Structure formats: C-alpha cells, structure tokens
Amino acid sequence: MKKDPLNSQQHSPQQPLDWVALLGITIASLSALAAVSSGFGHRLGAWHFTTGFLILRWASFGALAAIVLSLWGAFRTRPQRKRRGFWHALLGLALSLALVSIPLYWLLMARSVPPIHDITTDTDNPPAFSALLPVRAEAPNPSYYGGPSIAVQQQKAYPDIKPLRLPLNPKTTLDEALTIARSLGWKVIAVESRETAKGGIRLEATDTTLWFGFSDDVVVRITPFDDGSRVDIRSVSRVGRSDVGTNARRIRAFLAALKERAA
Numbered sequence: 001m002k003k004d005p006l007n008s009q010q011h012s013p014q015q016p017l018d019w020v021a022l023l024g025i026t027i028a029s030l031s032a033l034a035a036v037s038s039g040f041g042h043r044l045g046a047w048h049f050t051t052g053f054l055i056l057r058w059a060s061f062g063a064l065a066a067i068v069l070s071l072w073g074a075f076r077t078r079p080q081r082k083r084r085g086f087w088h089a090l091l092g093l094a095l096s097l098a099l100v101s102i103p104l105y106w107l108l109m110a111r112s113v114p115p116i117h118d119i120t121t122d123t124d125n126p127p128a129f130s131a132l133l134p135v136r137a138e139a140p141n142p143s144y145y146g147g148p149s150i151a152v153q154q155q156k157a158y159p160d161i162k163p164l165r166l167p168l169n170p171k172t173t174l175d176e177a178l179t180i181a182r183s184l185g186w187k188v189i190a191v192e193s194r195e196t197a198k199g200g201i202r203l204e205a206t207d208t209t210l211w212f213g214f215s216d217d218v219v220v221r222i223t224p225f226d227d228g229s230r231v232d233i234r235s236v237s238r239v240g241r242s243d244v245g246t247n248a249r250r251i252r253a254f255l256a257a258l259k260e261r262a263a
Helices: 005-010 019-043 049-076 086-112 148-157 170-183 246-262
Strands: 118-120 164-166 187-192 201-208 215-225 228-237
Touching (some): 019 049, 118 148, 170 228, 170 246, 215 246
C-alpha cells in the first residue's frame, strides 16, 4: 500500500528551532535586560553609577556577540533552507542593533561637546545656589563656578546660550518660570521673591534624568531690565565630568518655553 506523499508532508514532524538563531535572540534579550537594569538599578539605589556603566558596557559586548550570532542564524535559516528560526534571528538582530546604538550615540555626543558640566547664560556672574548648597556639599561636583576656562569652552560649544530678555515684569516672569519648571518635571526646591532676595528674584530646582536618575541642579535668576526682565539660568550636574550636553539642552528647553509663553 502506497503512502500519500501530501499527507505524509502534512504530518511530518516540525523542524526544531535552529540553535544559532535561538542563541542569538537569547543573548540579545539578556543584554537588553542588563542594559535597562544598569540605569534603573542606580536610580533605585541598588548600585553605584560606575557599576551601572560597567553593566552597560558588558551589555553592549553581549549585543555585539548577538549581532554576529543573529546574522549567522539568519543565513542558516534563510527561506531556502529547511530550518526554523529565521524570524527569531531577525528579531535578535534588530534588538541587538538598537541596543548597540545607545552607547554609540552617547559616545558620539560626548566627543562632540566639551567635557564640562556647568552651563549658564551669564558666565561673568553666574547665578549662585543658596537653598541647594547643603545638598550639593555632598556631591562630587562643586557648587562654585569653574571660571574663565569653563566659560571659554561653553561659549565655543554653545554660543546660543545667552540671557533672555522679556517684556514682563519680574514677578510675572517668575510665575511663568515656575509654571514651566514644573511642566518640565523639575522639583522646585526654593523660591525667593523680590523682598527676600533684596532686589532679585530666584528659584532653585532639581531635575532628575530618566534612566540613571542623575540629579542636576538649576538656579534661575530674574532681574529688572528696562521695562521688563532679564532671565539668567544655570544648570549644574552633581556627578560626572561631562554632562554630554544635557545641561545645555535643559536650558534651551526652558528658555524656549518661557519665551513662547511671554510672546
């Protein structure tokens, strides 16, 4: 009795998943999990940020290995071959490439900006911290401004970071600044009115980065200027020699939003 070839093909056992493709997506998934936990572990206080950076580095190495394995797995399981795992290999490849792009992006950013972490619109007379001084006393980065050498590097890298002049009186400007600070997710620590600041209006706040939870401190100074106000801002990281441009981006976002609200 002859067997039906079609029926035999339909009931033939399914090919096992290719081990190379499976290994590639497994390493990619574990590397992605390690990369995510590297930052959030520091944010939750599980380890020091240097440990988080080390975990991220090894996660990147794992992603590179996963790229090689996923490419090999995709070749072994390509549609012309009778092996399962082609889509597993492609998913592992996509995940690994996305993971490698993160440290690569930060590396390129770090090389494109100066290794500074204190940015201000007034390099001659930077706004000074007051309420945040006790907190910053425990931070590796000092509260005092670094002087002309820092100013020169900032002006070369961020020439657009300048004081903002508005047609609003200082009190109204402060109200708008507070609204924007809170909308940006800053934690407002202190506000000094014209009376308590003896002619100046200031607010101090802290902004926390999403991934590693780094705390950067901000001070905004508002002074009378002609019939309106002049706004100066300073943003300083508590840790790290380079902020990878974070403080400049923060200042730009704040000033742009304030200018838009005052228009």
